[in-house]
Amino acid sequence: MSPSRERLVKHWDSMAPSYDRHTAWLERRGMRAHREWLGRLAHGDTLEIAIGTGANLQHYASDVRLTGLDWSPAMVEVARQRAEELGREVRLVTADADVLPFDDASFDTVVSTLALCCVPDVAGTLREALRVLRSGGQLLLVDHVSSTSWPVRALQHVVELGSVPLQNEHFTRRPLHTLRGLGVTVEEHERTTLGMLERVRARKT
Numbered sequence: 750m751s752p753s754r755e756r757l758v759k760h761w762d763s764m765a766p767s768y769d770r771h772t773a774w775l776e777r778r779g780m781r782a783h784r785e786w787l788g789r790l791a792h793g794d795t796l797e798i799a800i801g802t803g804a805n806l807q808h809y810a811s812d813v814r815l816t817g818l819d820w821s822p823a824m825v826e827v828a829r830q831r832a833e834e835l836g837r838e839v840r841l842v843t844a845d846a847d848v849l850p851f852d853d854a855s856f857d858t859v860v861s862t863l864a865l866c867c868v869p870d871v872a873g874t875l876r877e878a879l880r881v882l883r884s885g886g887q888l889l890l891v892d893h894v895s896s897t898s899w900p901v902r903a904l905q906h907v908v909e910l911g912s913v914p915l916q917n918e919h920f921t922r923r924p925l926h927t928l929r930g931l932g933v934t935v936e937e938h939e940r941t942t943l944g945m946l947e948r949v950r951a952r953k954t
């Protein structure tokens with residue numbers, strides 16, 4: 750069983766001061782290149798769901814009109830400080846990714862990185878992302894997923910025995926498969942790092 754939403758928000762609040770230190774190894778092992786990829790593609794009115802500490806902020810082009818959302822106030826505060834340091838304008842909102850406080854068709858680009866691995870409802874979150882996306886808009890996803898290497902995959906299943914009940918952290922989800930059932934056009938997908946990191950570019954038709 751997964752923890753309650755209240756407990757998950759507290760967990761992410763407690764992670765906010767040390768999150769960047771904990772994930773530095775993943776940045777070096779491929780994540781940074783994926784962040785650069787999405788930074789090249791994002792354009793126009795852009796929403797980043799579950800923005801965390803704002804690890805993507807430095808990669809967006811300066812003319813992107815950025816909104817970042819996260820349910821953890823402490824994460825949002827770290828993102829705010831980072832945006833200030835970078836001189837990056839961003840509208841930051843504290844809210845749940847599966848009940849987005851935005852009108853239909855408000856964004857040209859929606860971004861999610863390392864978030865679909867831990868949201869309580871992947872399909873609900875993706876449906877909301879698509880609702881707020883304009884027709885022809887693009888969805889850019891990067892996440893850690895089930896590895897293409899079976900020994901790694903076996904280890905991921907073992908780790909999930911603890912990480913799911915404690916933090917709702919999943920290592921074997923495949924958002925690409927969920928997305929394919931939602932009527933979008935998947936234009937690009939690629940896996941790196943033993944297949945553990947997957948990026949997807951999809952278009953709302």
Ligand SMILES: C[S@@+](CC[C@H](N)C(=O)[O-])C[C@H]1O[C@@H](n2cnc3c(N)ncnc32)[C@H](O)[C@@H]1O
Pocket residue numbers: 761798799800801802803804805818819820821824844845846847861862863864867868869
């Ligand atoms: C692993 S961190 C990823 C942060 C950032 N996107 C990155 O790429 O480094 C997951 C983030 O998702 C947020 N989160 C998880 N579920 C959420 C939800 N349902 N609504 C909003 N934020 C959520 C957490 O608070 C946390 O900041």
